[in-house]
Amino acid sequence: MEKKVLESKLELIPASGWGVQDILATALARQHRVVFVDYLQLIRAAGRNRTEQVTNISLALHEMAQAHGILVVALSQLNRASTDRADATPTLADLRESGQIEQDADAVLALYIDPDEDAPMDDRKLRVLKNKEGRLGDFSLAFDGSTQSFAEYMDGQLAAARQIKKMGKKTDASA
Numbered sequence: 001m002e003k004k005v006l007e008s009k010l011e012l013i014p015a016s017g018w019g020v021q022d023i024l025a026t027a028l029a030r031q032h033r034v035v036f037v038d039y040l041q042l043i044r045a046a047g048r049n050r051t052e053q054v055t056n057i058s059l060a061l062h063e064m065a066q067a068h069g070i071l072v073v074a075l076s077q078l079n080r081a082s083t084d085r086a087d088a089t090p091t092l093a094d095l096r097e098s099g100q101i102e103q104d105a106d107a108v109l110a111l112y113i114d115p116d117e118d119a120p121m122d123d124r125k126l127r128v129l130k131n132k133e134g135r136l137g138d139f140s141l142a143f144d145g146s147t148q149s150f151a152e153y154m155d156g157q158l159a160a161a162r163q164i165k166k167m168g169k170k171t172d173a174s175a
Contacts, residue, residue, distance in 0.1 A: 019044045020060035027070055037061065039075040041097060054098035062104035076101055078110065088115040089138075092129050106132045114140065120161040124150065 013026060020043060027035050037043065040057055047053035058074075065072045077096040090110035095101045102108060108130040114123040126139040140158050141150040153161075 016042070017044055020057060020064060024064050024068070024070075027064075028068065032070065034071040034073065035064075037072065037074040039077060040101065041077055050097050054096075055100040058098060058100040058104045074101075078112075088112075089125070090127060090129070102130065105130060107134075111141075118162045118165055120158075120165055123158070123161070126150075 011030070011032075015023060015026075023035060023037070023043070026032075040061070041054060043057045043061075045053040045056040045060070047056050061072050061074055064070060078090050078094040079096050090112055092102045092108060093099075094110075095108070107128070110125075110127045110129055112125055112127070113119075114125050116123075120142075122143045122145070124141045124143045126141055128134075128136045128138075130136070140153055142153055142157075143150055
């Protein structure tokens with residue numbers, strides 16, 4: 001399946017105001033194997049309040065994936081509470097507006113700016129918060145803002161970038 005997915009053409013569908021049923025109907029009609037949702041909280045859904053709406057969205061996306069064999073990758077906002085903590089690393093509890101997202105997901109990844117003061121400016125962390133079929137952990141990635149892309153650091157590259165930043169601070173302090 002991986003090879004088929006990689007060889008598939010990419011189609012961007014502006015879906016503002018759509019519900020999960022609209023997404024499902026389009027995916028089935030066009031025989032999509034993967035659906036990316038940017039972002040989950042923008043999907044329209046029934047519910048008495050925002051938490052109930054997001055819960056219904058998460059449940060419907062999960063059902064869509066299970067019933068039709070469509071891989072669903074849904075982006076979600078995090079609560080701002082994680083940035084207020086001393087340890088600013090995201091947790092599953094930081095998923096915005098519903099714990100149902102955590103329950104329905106097979107994997108949850110959080111991408112955030114490395115809070116370490118010695119981290120290079122372009123350093124980002126990818127934290128695997130949940131993984132039903134694998135390991136959890138953190139990965140350091142280099143972010144290139146000009147191309148909006150991420151790359152894994154090569155051996156020793158992150159340590160060298162941190163050392164350069166430290167040396168720059170020492171030079172600034174002595175000047």
